[in-house]
Amino acid sequence: MTEHDRAARHDPIYDRLHATPEFAELRRRYRSFVFPATAAFLVWYLLYVILSNWAGGFMSIRVVGHINVALIFGILQFVTTFGLAYYYARFSAAKLDPLARQLDADYRKGGDA
Amino acid sequence: MDTQLLTTFLFLSVVALTVGITFWASRQTKTAADFYSGGRSFSGFQNGLAIGGDYMSAASFLGISGAIAVYGYDGFLYSIGFLVAWLVALLLVAEMLRNAGRYTMADQLAFRMRQRPVRTAASISTVVVSIFYLLAQMVGAGSLVALLLGVDSQAIKNITIIGVGALMIFYVVVGGMKGTTYVQIVKAVLLMIGSALIVLLVLAKFNFNLSSLLGAAAENSGKGEAFLQPGLQYGATLTSQIDFLSLGLALVLGTAGLPHILIRFYTVPTAQDARKSVLWAIGLIGAFYLMTLVLGFGAAALLDRDAVDPVEGGNQNLASPLLAEAVGGGTGSTGGAILLALIAAVAFATILAVVAGLTLASSSSVAHDLYKGVIKKDQPVTEKDEVRVARIAAFGIGAVAIALSIPAQRLNIAFLVALAFAVAASANLPAIIFNMFWKRFNTRGATWSIYGGLTAAVGLVLFSPTVSSLPTSLFPNADWAIFPLNNPGIVSIPLGFLLGYLGTVTSREPDAEERYVELEVRALTGAGAEEAAQH
DSSP, rough: OOOTTHHHHGGOOOOHHHHHHHHHHHHHHHHHHHHHHHHHHHHHHHHHHHHHHOOHHHTTTTTEEEEEHHHHHHHHHHHHHHHHHHHHHHHHIIHHHHHHHHHHHHHHHHHHH | OOOHHHHHHHHHHHHHHHHHHHHHHHHTTOOOHHHHHHGGGHHHHHHHHHHHHHSOOOOIIIHHHHHHHTTHHHHHHHHHHHHHHHIIIIIIHHHHHHOOOOSSTTHHHHSOOOHHHHHHHHHHHHHHHHHHHHHHHHHHHHOOOOOOOOHHOHHHHHHHHHHHHHHHHHHHHHHHHHHHHHHHHHHHHHHHHHHHHHHHHHHTTTTTTTTHHHHHHHHHHHHHGGGGSSTTOOOHHHHHHHHHHHHHOOOOOOOOHHHHHHGGGGGGHHHHHHHHHHHHHHHHHHHHHHHHHHHHHHHHHSEEEHHGGGGGOGGGHHEEEEEEHHTTTTTTHHHHHHHHHHHHHHHHHHHHHHHHHHHHHHHHIIIIIIIIIIIIIOOOHHHHHHHHHHHHHHHHHHHHHHHHTTTGGGGGGHHHHHHHHHHHHIIIIIHHHHHHTTTTOOOHHHHHHHHHHHHHHHHHHHHHHTTTSSSSSSSSSOOOOOOOOSHHHHHHHHHHHHHHHHHHHHHHOOOHHHHHHHHHHHHHHOOOOOOOOOO
16 A cells, blocks of 8 residues: 555445445444543533532532542542443454454455455 | 762763764755655654654643642542543544645645645644743753752753744754654663653562552652542532543543654554554553552652642652652662663653654644745745755744743743644644545634634633743733633634634635545545655
8 A cells, every 4th residue: 555545546345344334333333432422421521610610519518528529529530431441442352353353354365366 | 979970971972872873864864755754664662652752842741740639639630631632643533644745734735725724724733832832841951950969940941932932943954854853762761761760660669569559659749549539629619620620631632643753653664654653642641541540649649748839848740750669769878879870861861852852843844834934935046045944943833832931931831732722632633634634624624623723722811821821920019810710722623623614615726626636535545645654
């Protein structure tokens, strides 16, 4: 592969792969994971920002000693970030990578033929 | 123990180490793929460390801990935005970019669009974002060195800026992506170890009881429990609250549009490795921001207010180094002097690694996008020629950054970084996301979103209180601040997406839609993606 000049290199194998049920399934699985997950963590994060801004009373409630709701809420953002990242890694290794590998192998075979 | 001597010695050790690494890496840099992407041969773990080294800037290390030391809880809000942002990169960007692109951010747009307009737009935006970010780091380096040497001399600051500029040009010109990556890995390790050491010493002072640390911070801050609650910095008025919301948006959406972060995804062999590197980066960066929480509250608890609070004549960027001195035994003690010098050297290494990444991202884009893709589009360009231009561009970018940093010293570092994030989120992210997920997206949509987002973000800042109307403004005696917020994101980010949409639906580009099939297959499966170099 040399330069990314469009007209020069449309390989019809991509159309064939795109039309396979495996690709449709891979695309469906990927999108149906990342779109809701993105919406969820953005809403969760914005909720945190909005509460910090406009719910000072709630955020200031002390839970244990000097540890208040705001601090726990902040730490929870870390926990959910780690958790979602871990969950996505497991999901993609189990559900996405096998399909992607199979399609890539088909591409390599098709490329040689 | 002479702190200044020790500090100077450790600074020079950092410089010597990174220069050595760069020379070593230069022997392995032969092809364009080596120069731009380190031969795509780094492991996910190595790249995760390097991403951490590229991302955890002086603004994080010195800025966030300082902001927590002064404003308490509100300083912590930055860390959360900076971390959550990595989910955008993980879920939507890293793997697909690795598969679809080659060396620069523009590659994945140029994959299916008209080369000249999209490469020009992406390159301009890459350089603008990187320069804002560079200014922040270099201005920070100048004040750090001057303050540590205990001399508030403009000459020392200028010399430091020129020195940092010369070093970053050297790393990139000589070491390329390999050298830059190893500098970032070394920095990430130093930063994590250095921070962990101080955190342990701080926690030990409070018997590892977080609550008593927080209590001491609240008490010593003079602000009581309010210090542990949101609102001290941003809660004053509705405008400042909306400003904070705007900042929060830019932080969470900016990371996945930062060119120097994006090009790191090209340095690994496969998309799976790109995913692994982001996972490592999230773990590392998350752990680091949790540590800044202890550093910041520790500084609030243990340091005198007049040392860190700018209202009382202190410097908030020095909270971490001064805290290191305090937990090492205090001013004048040997332990204090050693830890102060150590943390200062770590901060310096942090700055060097980040400026190297920024210089590499912008010079790569100038050579690969502007020179090869636009100026010499119809002529053959050899790899050697392209890399030569990239090296010349590194000199140019470095010179511009030095020239702008010297007058920019009046600007607030955190503001410059926030502006870089706002531009990245407004100009780059819409184009990247639409390109990957929307078949209909085309050249006009991409250029409108990039130019529109860029102009809106920068333009709104020009008309904000940051630039005029307030005593703290760049031009305190003028007043053209018709936009009330310091952070433009809440307007400019939706505008970037809207313009991308409008530009697309008002033009037809059947080629781009047809080629989306190929882009999508390649992005999701890796079929036909660039492979690692064989050495």
